[in-house]
Amino acid sequence: MTVSSEMAFFVDANRCIGCQSCVQACAECDTHKGHSMIHLETIQRADTPQTVPVVCMHCDSPTCAEVCPADAIKRTSDGVVQSAKKPRCIACNNCVLSCPFGVPKMETKFELMMKCDMCYDRTSEGKKPMCATVCPSQALTFGPKEEIIRQRESSTPVNEFKFGNQLIKTKVYMMVPKTTRQNYIDVTASMYDSSIGQSMEEHLEDVSLDFLGGTNG
Amino acid sequence: METEVKKSLFLATLFTIFLSIMIWVGSRNLAHFDAALVGYTFASLFAVFAIVYRYVMWLHRPPTALYWRRGWELMFKREHFFSNLKFLVGRIVTIIGGNSFIWKRDKERGLAHWLIMWGCILAAAITFPLVFGWLYFLVPDGDLTSYKIVIFGFPTLAFKIETTLGHLIFHGLVVASVLVISGVMLAFRRRMRDRDAAVLQTFSEDIMPLLLLFAISITGLFLTVSYTWLKGYGYAFLSIFHAITVIFTLISLPFGKFFHIFMRPAQFGVAIYKKIGKEKMARCIRCNTEYGSEMHINDLMQVQKKLGYNYEMTDGTGHYQKVCPRCRRLLLGLSQGKMWHGPSIEKG
Incomplete structure (x- = not known):
C-alpha cells in the first residue's frame, strides 16, 4: 500500500496556536509508538507567541538519506522518506546534522534515528496523519491539493525551499501568500532576524483573515 | 569499468582465493575435507566473493568512505589508542554480546534478535570449520570411549564421549537450532501483530530470511530426530533438503537483510568518532x-x-x-x- 498521489500534506506555521495536540497525537502513531516525532518550536517567547510545527518535509532528494553511511534511510515510491531501517542504522548522527529542516531525532539509547514518516501506517491506508487529524487550527492539513487551494483563497502552497545556494523540493507543502513574487521559501533569508515578533501585530490582520478563509489577497 | 568496480572485483577475488587456500591448508591438502559437503564449500566461496564485492562498493559511498577512514585514523591515534581499546571491549560486550540497544527498543524484539544471533553464531562456529575440513575428530589410540579434537591438523583436547561435555559438543547444532527457532517464532509473532512491522515489511527483505533460518533449523533438528529415534528414516531426503536451505541462505547472505551482519561493525567506528569528537x-x-x-x-x-x-x-x-x-x-x-x-x- 502507498500514499495516494491525490493527497498532500500542508503546513502553515502562521495558523499554529501552540496547543501541543500534534505533539501528543504523534506519539500515538504505530510506526513510532510512544515517541513524538513532531517538533513544536517556540520562536522567542519574550517577543512573540508564535510557534512553529515542524514535520518531515519528505524531500525529493533527501540529504539525510544521501549522507547516511549505512544506507539506512529509504524513500518509498510514493515519496515518503522513512525512518532509518532498524537493522542498518549505526547512530552516526549524519542525518540529524544534515537535514536542512532539522527534522530527524537521534534516540541515543536505541542507537537509532527516528523521524516523522507521515504516519505511514495510516497514510498508506488512506487515513490522515495523526497530527493533521487533531490540529484544531489546521496549521497541519492533509488532503487534496485542489481543496486546500479552493479553501484558502489568500495563500498558495509551495514545496521548494532555498538554503543558501541549495534548492530543495519536497513532498510536503508550506502555505505562503498568493501575492508573493517567489515560488520558493528562502529559509536562510531570515538568518539574522532576531524574531518576527516585533512586526507581528501589524500583520495580524492578514493572518487572521486568511485563517478565517477571508479574501484579503 | 569504473575504478571502484575494479577494486571491488579485485578484493573479492583476493578474499575468495585466500579462503580457498585456507581450506586447502587447513584440511591438510584436502585429506580431511568431506566431499559430501562440497556444495556448502562452493556456496561459502560464492558468499565470500559477493559479500566482499558489496562491502567494498559500499565503502566507496562518500559518507561511508569518510567514516571508514576517520574510524581507523582515530582508533590508532597514539593518545587515544588504549582508551579506545577499553571503550571498544565494553561496546562489543554490550552491543554484540548483549544486544543492549535492541532490548531497549523493544523487549520482545531484543529477545528474538538475541536468540537468533547467538543461535547463528554457534551454528556458524561449528559448521564452517567442519565443512572446510579445519576441524575433525580422532579416536585416540585404543580408547574407543574418547574423541580428540583436531583443529587445522593440530590435535587439541580429548574428551569422553559419554559425558555432558561430549553430549554438548555433539549436540551443539541442536542447541543452535532451538535458539534460532525460538527467536524466529518471536520475530514472526511481532511481524504478524505489529502494525509498524506490517506496513513496511516485504517478503524478500523481512519474511524470507526468517523462513530460511526456520527451514535450516527445523531440517537440521529432523536429521537428529531421524538418526536418534527413527533409525534413519527419511535421512537422505532430509539431508538434501537441509543442504538446499543452507546453500540458498549462504548465497543470499550478500543480497538481503543478512548483509547487516557485515555492516553493523561500523557502529564501533562511529562510536569512537563520536567519543573523540566531543573534545571539540x-x-x-x-x-x-x-x-x-x-x-x-x-x-x-x-x-x-x-x-x-x-x-x-x-x-x-x-x-x-x-x-x-x-x-x-x-x-x-x-x-x-x-x-x-x-x-x-x-x-x-
Whole structure:
C-alpha cells in the first residue's frame, strides 16, 4: 500500500496556536509508538507567541538519506522518506546534522534515528496523519491539493525551499501568500532576524483573515 | 569499468582465493575435507566473493568512505589508542554480546534478535570449520570411549564421549537450532501483530530470511530426530533438503537483510568518532549553542560537497551546515512568516 498521489500534506506555521495536540497525537502513531516525532518550536517567547510545527518535509532528494553511511534511510515510491531501517542504522548522527529542516531525532539509547514518516501506517491506508487529524487550527492539513487551494483563497502552497545556494523540493507543502513574487521559501533569508515578533501585530490582520478563509489577497 | 568496480572485483577475488587456500591448508591438502559437503564449500566461496564485492562498493559511498577512514585514523591515534581499546571491549560486550540497544527498543524484539544471533553464531562456529575440513575428530589410540579434537591438523583436547561435555559438543547444532527457532517464532509473532512491522515489511527483505533460518533449523533438528529415534528414516531426503536451505541462505547472505551482519561493525567506528569528537564541539553561528563535534560538521560539509549539495550561503557569510538543527526549524517558521509581511509581497 502507498500514499495516494491525490493527497498532500500542508503546513502553515502562521495558523499554529501552540496547543501541543500534534505533539501528543504523534506519539500515538504505530510506526513510532510512544515517541513524538513532531517538533513544536517556540520562536522567542519574550517577543512573540508564535510557534512553529515542524514535520518531515519528505524531500525529493533527501540529504539525510544521501549522507547516511549505512544506507539506512529509504524513500518509498510514493515519496515518503522513512525512518532509518532498524537493522542498518549505526547512530552516526549524519542525518540529524544534515537535514536542512532539522527534522530527524537521534534516540541515543536505541542507537537509532527516528523521524516523522507521515504516519505511514495510516497514510498508506488512506487515513490522515495523526497530527493533521487533531490540529484544531489546521496549521497541519492533509488532503487534496485542489481543496486546500479552493479553501484558502489568500495563500498558495509551495514545496521548494532555498538554503543558501541549495534548492530543495519536497513532498510536503508550506502555505505562503498568493501575492508573493517567489515560488520558493528562502529559509536562510531570515538568518539574522532576531524574531518576527516585533512586526507581528501589524500583520495580524492578514493572518487572521486568511485563517478565517477571508479574501484579503 | 569504473575504478571502484575494479577494486571491488579485485578484493573479492583476493578474499575468495585466500579462503580457498585456507581450506586447502587447513584440511591438510584436502585429506580431511568431506566431499559430501562440497556444495556448502562452493556456496561459502560464492558468499565470500559477493559479500566482499558489496562491502567494498559500499565503502566507496562518500559518507561511508569518510567514516571508514576517520574510524581507523582515530582508533590508532597514539593518545587515544588504549582508551579506545577499553571503550571498544565494553561496546562489543554490550552491543554484540548483549544486544543492549535492541532490548531497549523493544523487549520482545531484543529477545528474538538475541536468540537468533547467538543461535547463528554457534551454528556458524561449528559448521564452517567442519565443512572446510579445519576441524575433525580422532579416536585416540585404543580408547574407543574418547574423541580428540583436531583443529587445522593440530590435535587439541580429548574428551569422553559419554559425558555432558561430549553430549554438548555433539549436540551443539541442536542447541543452535532451538535458539534460532525460538527467536524466529518471536520475530514472526511481532511481524504478524505489529502494525509498524506490517506496513513496511516485504517478503524478500523481512519474511524470507526468517523462513530460511526456520527451514535450516527445523531440517537440521529432523536429521537428529531421524538418526536418534527413527533409525534413519527419511535421512537422505532430509539431508538434501537441509543442504538446499543452507546453500540458498549462504548465497543470499550478500543480497538481503543478512548483509547487516557485515555492516553493523561500523557502529564501533562511529562510536569512537563520536567519543573523540566531543573534545571539540562546534557552536551554532546563529544561537551559539553546541550542537555537534567540529570534526563532524567539517566532515559533513565535505561529504555534502562530494554528493553535489551546495549549502553555502549566497552572500558568502558561511555554510548552512554551521546552523544547529533547532535554528533550522526556527528559520523555516521565520522565513514563512516573513513572506506574509516582508518586502517580497506585492500589496494587492
